[in-house]
Amino acid sequence: MSATILIVDDSRMVRTLVRGALEAGGYTVLEAIHGAHALTQLERQTPDLMITDVNMPEMDGLTLVERARPQARFARLPILILTTETAEDLKQRGRQAGANGWMVKPFSPAQLRETVGLVLERSRSGALFARKSGTGAGSDGRK
Amino acid sequence: MTALTKPVVHITIGGVHATNEPTIIRTTLGSCISACLFDPVAGIAGMNHFMLPSVVDGDDSLRFGVHSMDHLIGKLMRLGADRARFQAKVFGGGHVLNTRESDDSVPRRNVRFIRQYLEDDGIPIVAEDLGGYVARNVEFDTSTFKVKVRKLKGLVIAAELLQKEAPKDTEAPKTGGITLFD
Numbered sequence: 001m002s003a004t005i006l007i008v009d010d011s012r013m014v015r016t017l018v019r020g021a022l023e024a025g026g027y028t029v030l031e032a033i034h035g036a037h038a039l040t041q042l043e044r045q046t047p048d049l050m051i052t053d054v055n056m057p058e059m060d061g062l063t064l065v066e067r068a069r070p071q072a073r074f075a076r077l078p079i080l081i082l083t084t085e086t087a088e089d090l091k092q093r094g095r096q097a098g099a100n101g102w103m104v105k106p107f108s109p110a111q112l113r114e115t116v117g118l119v120l121e122r123s124r125s126g127a128l129f130a131r132k133s134g135t136g137a138g139s140d141g142r143k
Numbered sequence: 144m145t146a147l148t149k150p151v152v153h154i155t156i157g158g159v160h161a162t163n164e165p166t167i168i169r170t171t172l173g174s175c176i177s178a179c180l181f182d183p184v185a186g187i188a189g190m191n192h193f194m195l196p197s198v199v200d201g202d203d204s205l206r207f208g209v210h211s212m213d214h215l216i217g218k219l220m221r222l223g224a225d226r227a228r229f230q231a232k233v234f235g236g237g238h239v240l241n242t243r244e245s246d247d248s249v250p251r252r253n254v255r256f257i258r259q260y261l262e263d264d265g266i267p268i269v270a271e272d273l274g275g276y277v278a279r280n281v282e283f284d285t286s287t288f289k290v291k292v293r294k295l296k297g298l299v300i301a302a303e304l305l306q307k308e309a310p311k312d313t314e315a316p317k318t319g320g321i322t323l324f325d
Contacts, residue, residue: 010226011216012263013209057227060179076169084210084217086319095324106210113315115321 003048003120004028005029008038009082010056014105018051018082022116028062031127035059039067046073049120054083054090062093069098078123080115082107149284154192159211161189161218165286171295172235172279173248176208176257179232179283179290180266182224188285194241195249196256202206208256216264227278232270233257233292250274 005027009020019029028071032038032049034056042050052061061081061087068074081094082099091102100119103112122128151167152160156175160168168190172178193211220226236254252323254273261268272279272292279291286321 010264011209011260013260014213017209053217055217057220057225078178084319085215085221091322099324101321101323103321106207106319107228111321115323119323 002026002028003116004030004045005116006030006034006038006041006047006050008032008052008056008061010034014053018112021107021112023110025113025116027116033064033066035061035067038064042074044070046077048050049078049080049116049123050118051080051082054081054085054094062090062097065094065097066096076123076129078119078128079120082112115142126141144172147323149286150268151325154190156192156194156209157286158213159189160284161187161215161220161222163187163222165284168283168285170281172281173239174235174248174253174275176233176235176253177281177283178212178215178257178261179234179281179288180219180229181285182219182226182228183230183288184228185222185224187219187222187287188217188283188288189219190281190283191252196252207258208253211231212257212260226264226266229264229266230269231261231266232283233261233268234272234281234292236273236280237275237279239276239278289314 005031007015009015009018010033012100015031015131022029030041030102032041036059038052052064054061062085065079079099081099082103084105086104101115103115119128122123125130149165149167153167154160154170155169158170170192175192175194177190177192179188191211193208196208216226236250238248238250243325270290271306278295280295282291
């Protein structure tokens with residue numbers, strides 16, 4: 001399944017790692033080094049999916065989601081958080097902001113590709129946002 | 144608070160500890176690397192301990208440098224550190240346990256990795272003690288940012304100590320969890 005994915009992480013080596021994992025799955029990868037940079041990238045091109053870290057300088061990943069999601073053209077952009085953070089309050093903030101999933105680093109490239117493939121499939125079938133009603137209701141899909 | 148009264152946190156392979164409290168973080172290194180990162184203005188500091196520079200599919204744990212460094216930096220930023228002010232002191236990468244010195248050896252790869260990672264992230268190395276044929280006991284004082292290094296030069300002694308310091312199989316978490324929101 002071909003798709004363009006924007007990865008947002010302040011660590012060059014993590015970006016390289018994520019890029020390698022995704023390109024091995026046939027995806028085209030764009031990069032941003034923090035949240036503000038990602039917003040600039042999104043102005044230029046809307047990807048099929050965005051994967052963002054949380055702790056970054058300039059603008060963190062949760063603020064990025066909070067800024068992007070309310071915009072109509074990003075209302076159905078699949079967004080995954082990829083972070084070392086495991087705190088439930090942060091996870092809930094991500095969910096409320098409109099992220100579609102939360103992946104905790106370290107990650108396996110195969111696991112990352114599998115999750116991305118699943119989310120893209122749900123996005124294309126219309127299932128990803130089918131239950132979104134603006135209330136943030138629903139339970140975690142899986143662990 | 145003197146060094147004697149500060150709490151001591153001992154980390155082994157895969158370990159990451161960050162704090163804004165005066166603490167002594169201690170570890171023992173052979174070919175592994177520890178990076179001590181600190182924001183001197185915010186008074187936030189931490190240390191990690193990783194075994195290999197990069198990942199191989201199927202075992203992507205904090206034992207690997209790229210994840211360990213990412214984890215440490217994330218913890219420091221979560222505590223309020225500004226990564227623009229980060230400074231680094233790095234240690235380890237010794238050839239012990241009969242490892243032969245070559246460009247492809249684990250210690251040399253580890254040393255190249257940590258220097259490259261910090262350069263990529265624009266974090267200056269303000270002190271280092273890397274390579275050689277020694278194991279090292281490292282103690283990082285997170286209130287003064289000073290590091291004490293004790294070199295263990297006898298290979299037999301080093302091997303015994305490293306064996307004693309080796310992590311339990313379950314200590315370093317492997318891949319993290321995934322939650323998909325409805």
